[in-house]
Amino acid sequence: MSISNVHNNCSLSIDSFQKLREMFNERFGILFNDGDRYLLESRLSARILDLSLDGFEEYADLLSNTSQSGELESAIEMLTNNETYFFREDYQLNAFSAEILPSLQRRNVRKRHLNIWSAGCSSGEEVYSIAIFIAESELFTNWNVRVFGSDISSRMLARARSGIFSKSAFRNTSDYLRMKYFRRVGTEWALKNSIKEKCNFAKINLLDAARAGMLGKFDAIFCRNVLMYFDRQSRTDTIELFHRHLNASGYLLLGHTESLFNQKTPFAPVELHNAMVYQKREEAFV
Ligand SMILES: C[S@@+](CC[C@H](N)C(=O)[O-])C[C@H]1O[C@@H](n2cnc3c(N)ncnc32)[C@H](O)[C@@H]1O
Structure with a gap:
């Protein structure tokens, strides 16, 4: 196949x-909205070349073959937004630390488990930010603290597990926290073990x-x-999954553009200082 053929075949028809x-x-x-057609075309065409396929039609056939679920996962990794950084939406993390952590400490004081x-x-900055806030609160010393991170991207999870981050991950991090919990490795920063050992990923x-x-049950x-x-x-479906995996009165924290406002769910909105979160109510999901 000539190179020009490859380029022609790599245009994504409406059907594909x-x-x-x-x-x-x-x-x-x-x-994906109608306007995302070019995004799919530009990000996935390299895959078609790598696999020596004839074009998007053949690629769509390959992905629809259930034995090719690994390929579908590789494809989605090329399409998702993985943007993240330490202490993102810090007003909510501050509210979590000031108001939710003390209530979880009181609630779990017998089992000493969080x-x-x-x-x-994504690449783990949120997981480690939560673990750092928990450490900074000094409410859970000698407790069994676990912060679990999950994602669909193997590439992002590998970065998360490495615990090594470049400068851009610290765009919202004070020098105090960076110096306290990370050590410099060349041009990058490695998370200290005291935090890393409390976190795991899948x-x-x-x-x-x-x-x-x-998965088991979580406090938040x-x-x-x-x-x-x-x-x-x-x-x-995902909110329902979270409801099943929260302990009684557990908390759900969404991003600032996300809310449960237009949905009937067994979660009660809780207004914290500067942040809205949700708390599990003991009702069935309808
Ligand atoms: C924009 S990042 C958000 C990272 C972090 N929560 C934050 O707010 O900084 C969105 C992440 O969701 C993941 N994602 C998208 N769909 C998913 C799914 N069905 N299951 C699990 N993770 C998913 C993507 O791989 C991506 O890493």
């Missing part, structure tokens, strides 16, 4: 775009109820800047 976006939506909940989930954690697709169902779940990319039904 439709097939691809339906597959991504069904499997991962992510909704369990937090960051769902859709690859979990929030739409994969069977795999996500294996952060899912920030993830549901905004989902369609309505996938958002509802």
Whole structure:
């Protein structure tokens, strides 16, 4: 095949775009709009070249083959927004620290166990920010503290597990916290073990109820800047998953553009200083 043929075949027809976006939506909940056709075309055409395929039609056929689920995962990794950084939306983390952590400390004082989930954690900055806030609170010394991070991207999870971050991850970090919890390694910064050892990561697709169902219960779940990319039904299914995996009166923290306002859910909005969060009510999901 000549190079010019390859380029022609790498234009994404409306039909193939439709097939691809339906597959991504069904499997991962992510909704691609009509305007995203060029994004899919530009990000996925290299994959077609790598696999020596004839074009997007053949690629869509390959992805629809259930034995190719690994390829579907590679494709979604090339399409998702993985933007994150330490202490993002810090007004909410401050409210978490000042108001939620003391209440969890009182509630769990007997078992001395604190369990937090960051769902859709990308390269881990959110997980480690939560663990740093917990350490800074000094409320959980000698407790069993676990901060669990999950994402669909193996590439992002590998970065998270490395605990090594470049300068841009610290765009909202005070020098005090950076110097206290990280050490310089060349041009990058490595997280200290005292925080790293409290955190662990796993690859979990929030739409994969069977795999996500294996998780235990959490005192609080952060899912920030993830549901905004989902369609309505996938958002509802994910909120229901979180409800099942929260302890009684557990907290759900969403991103600042995300809310449960137009949805009927067994969560009560709780207004903290400067931040809105949600608390699990003991009711069935309808
Ligand atoms: C914009 S990042 C948000 C990172 C972090 N929560 C924050 O607010 O800084 C969104 C992340 O959600 C992940 N994601 C998207 N769909 C997902 C799904 N179905 N299951 C799990 N993670 C998903 C993406 O891989 C990406 O890393």
